Amino acid sequence: MIQDIIALYKNHPTIMDINQELDLMKILQQLQPKQIITDKNDFFFLLNQLDTSHIGGGIFEVKSDNYIHFKEFSIWLRSLKTHLIAEQEILESYAQDLEAVFKIN
Numbered sequence: 001m002i003q004d005i006i007a008l009y010k011n012h013p014t015i016m017d018i019n020q021e022l023d024l025m026k027i028l029q030q031l032q033p034k035q036i037i038t039d040k041n042d043f044f045f046l047l048n049q050l051d052t053s054h055i056g057g058g059i060f061e062v063k064s065d066n067y068i069h070f071k072e073f074s075i076w077l078r079s080l081k082t083h084l085i086a087e088q089e090i091l092e093s094y095a096q097d098l099e100a101v102f103k104i105n
Contacts, residue, residue, distance in 0.1 A: 002039040016053040033083040074098040
């Protein structure tokens with residue numbers, strides 16, 4: 001499943017538009033923790049792509065009607081910390097990036 005997601009997103013530009021970012025977040029949230037654990041390097045590759053896109057320009061498309069999706073995604077990332085013990089700091093970093101960049105804490 002994660003390989004399919006990478007196939008969809010590997011040719012996207014570094015800076016995705018807001019709809020592409022939202023779609024990627026929705027797809028990732030459908031993954032079960034077991035899938036993420038099995039393919040965690042690929043999962044973190046996708047998270048990095050999302051993070052790079054946000055920092056690079058996605059921030060300018062976040063509006064009051066879509067910012068809640070970023071908040072929910074950061075909460076979901078934190079929920080994974082119980083499954084990915086060794087990656088807790090990385091997950092927290094991504095969650096904090098979303099909250100800092102979009103000021104949704």
